[in-house]
Amino acid sequence: MAETVLALLDPAGGEPTLADPTAPVLRADDFGVVRGESVFETMRIAGGRARFVDAHLARLARSAQRLAIDLPPGWDRLAEVAAGAYAQPDGVLRLTCSKGPPGGAPVGFALASEIPAETIRGREQGVRAITLTLGVTAGVRATAPWLLGGVKATSYAINMATLRHAQAEGVEDAIWVSTDGEVLEAPTSTVAWVKDGRLVTPPAGEVALLPGTTLDVVLGLCPAPYEVRRGTVAELAEADEVLLLSSVRGVAPVTELDGRQLGTGPLTAQLRESFEAALSYS
Ligand SMILES: Cc1ncc(COP(=O)(O)O)c(C=O)c1O
Structure with missing residues (x-):
C-alpha cells in the first residue's frame, strides 16, 4: 500500500509543499469544519x-463561487505535485478548499491515496442499488440555489447517510429520485x-x-x-x-436495481472499457 501524500497550497501563490499526511491542516474554527463550507474534487490518478x-x-471554481469561497490560485500545480509525489501510478486525488476561519484566508490542500478495493470491485463487478427519495421535487433545486444542488461541497453527510441506508438494505449504492x-x-x-x-441521462443544469x-x-x-433529458422512475x-x-x-x-436483475449490459461494458482507455491518453 502506497503512503498517502498530503500537499498544501501556498496561499501566497508559491510552490505547494508536501506535509505529513497525519498533520492537522485546519483550525477548529474553520467554516469548513463548523459549517461544512468547503468545496472538493475527487479525480483519478x-x-x-x-x-x-x-x-x-x-467545477471546483463554480462550487467555490456558490459557497462564497474566494478560491486561491495554484490548483493545477497542487494536483501535479501531489500526484507526482504519490508512489503508485494509479490512485485517488482529492482536492479540498475550506472557507477558512473568521477573517482568515481559505485553506487548500490535496490528498493522494489508494483507490479503495470496493471501488475497483464496483467498477469490475457492478453494484446493486435501490432508488431512494431525495425529498424534493425535480425542479426545486434549480429555482432555489441555496439548496446547493450541483455544488460539490463537503456537506456530504446526507450523501453518506444515503449510502449507509442503502448498505443497511443489503446493496452497495443508491439512486436518488424526486418526490x-x-x-x-x-x-x-x-x-x-x-x-x-x-x-439517457438527466440534464444537470x-x-x-x-x-x-x-x-x-x-x-x-x-x-x-444519447439523450440528455429528464426521465422518470418508471422509465x-x-x-x-x-x-x-x-x-x-x-x-x-x-447489476440489480430495486431487486430487479440487470447484469452488465453491452453498452455499459463498452463504455467502461473506453473510459478506462481514455484515462490513459487524456
Ligand atoms: C452527487 C454527485 N453526482 C455526480 C458525481 C460524478 O462526478 P464525476 O464524474 O465528475 O466524478 C459525483 C462525484 O463525486 C457526485 O458526488
Missing part, C-alpha cells in the same frame, strides 16, 4: 498523473440508463445535479445515440441497462 484536471478545476417521480443522481455518481440502444466530468467524457465516447424501472458514472470508480454497471 492514472499513469502517475491526475486526469481530466481542467474539468475538475472548472414527483424523476430520476436525479446518485450520492457520489451520475446516473444513466439504456433503453432500446439509446443512452435544468435539474441542478452535479455536472459529472465522467459523464462528459463518456458522452464523447458513446457509440450509441428507469424498465431500462435495459443502468450505469453509475464517477471519476474514480469510472463506469459502474448497476
